[in-house]
Amino acid sequence: MLSRLISRLVGPLGRRDCPNPWRDFPLGRQPRADAETYLRLHSQACAAVYPEIDALEAAAGFVIDRAWMHSLALHTQTVIKDSALNFSHGRVLYSVLRRHFPQNRLPTGEGALILETGTARGFSALCMAKALADAGVPGHILTIDVLPHDVAMYWNCIDDLEGPKTRRELLADQETLLARIVFAEGDTREMLGQLGLSRVHAAYLDAQHTFEDVMAEFRFVAARQRQGDIIVFDDVTPGLFPGVVQAVDQIECSFPYAMERIQVSEQRGYAIAARQSD
Ligand SMILES: C[S@@+](CC[C@H](N)C(=O)[O-])C[C@H]1O[C@@H](n2cnc3c(N)ncnc32)[C@H](O)[C@@H]1O
Known part of the structure; x- marks a missing residue:
């Protein structure tokens, strides 16, 4: 299934003759800060303590x-933005997936398919x-994002x-793990229906945050x-x-999912939905 997908996802879906603003330096045309600033923000964020994630x-x-x-x-996460940096989703995703997969062994020969909406720089x-x-x-x-994988741009990060x-160059030193990731470029509202996916063992929804988009992806x-x-x-x-x-x-x-909520701060919360029946 995945090899079919990869051959379909080598480039953006949709019309290639239209200018695509996501391929024209969508995150800025120059670096946004000096190295010292990025390093200071990074060390502040690394020092943050989240008791809920520890638990x-x-x-x-x-x-x-x-x-x-x-x-x-x-x-991939240390950027210039108004809100505080918070890398805790990396910890959440790792723990939840490690907890999940041994308990839900896949049939022999079947690989796990994890769908992500909202790739950004590839951290999650x-x-x-x-x-x-x-x-x-x-x-x-x-993983799906309107941002391309193979177009050079500034990413609002220290690498700028x-x-x-x-993005491929940004993540080049993660070569072994990258073999497990298929980067799809396009709008989730158009892409999802074109993927030919029949099974999703786990998903992480982190693209457009409107009620309609989250419900459609769900x-x-x-x-x-x-x-x-x-x-x-x-x-x-x-x-x-909201x-x-x-x-x-x-x-x-309204759906057969049990919800586990984790509130990390006033600015960050997660929910983990576990399917209760087929
Ligand atoms: C919050 S960021 C994702 C962060 C990423 N999951 C991480 O942890 O590094 C949201 C991303 O969703 C993308 N996005 C927003 N709406 C989208 C849509 N309708 N289709 C595809 N990507 C979208 C944005 O370009 C952005 O990169």
């Missing part, structure tokens, strides 16, 4: 290699790929000081899940993303 990791019995994650986060996709690799579980991450890079995933499968929702944060909160509440009430 999740302790209960799951799995902890991501923090040095590996922090090194990756310098290039790599944390999920690491969880599969460390668990010894065969499988892939299929070396000039424009493609319905796509739910139609391809069975008992025991999971979905992780990011930014389940009432003050900032659409995500409303979608998660509706899913809990």
Whole structure:
């Protein structure tokens, strides 16, 4: 299934004759800060303590290699933005996936398919790929973003000081894990229906944060899940993303998913939905 997907996803879907703003330096035409600033923000974010995530990791019995994650986060999460940096989704995804997959062994010969909406620079996709690799579980991450994988741009990160890079170049030192990731370029609203996916064992929804988009992505995933499968929702944060909160509440009430919520701060919350029946 995956080789068919890869051959279909080598470039953006849709009309190639139209100018695509996502391929024309969408995150800026020059570096946004000097190295010292990025390094200071990075070390502040690395020092943050999240007792709720500590508890999740302790209960799951799995902890991501923090040095590996922090090194990756310098290039993929340390950006100039108004809100505080927070890498805790890497810890959540890793622990939840490690907890999940041994309990839900795949039939012999079947690899796990994890769908992600919202790749950005690739941080979360790599944390999920690491969880599969460390668990010894065969499988892939299929991740979708309007941002291209092979067009050089500035990414609003420390690497910009070396000039424009493609995402592939940004992540080049993660070669082994990258073999588990398929990067698809396009709008999830158009892409999802064109992927030919029949099964989604786990999903991480982190693209557009409106109620309608989260529900549409959820319905796509739910139609391809069975008992025991999971979905992780990011930014389940009432003050900032009411659409995500409303979608998660509706899913809990109206669909066969049990919801586990983790509130990390006023600015960041997660929900993990576990499918209760086929
Ligand atoms: C919050 S960021 C994702 C962060 C990423 N998961 C990580 O942890 O590094 C959201 C991403 O979703 C992408 N996005 C937003 N709406 C989208 C859509 N409708 N289709 C595809 N990608 C979208 C944005 O370009 C952005 O890169």
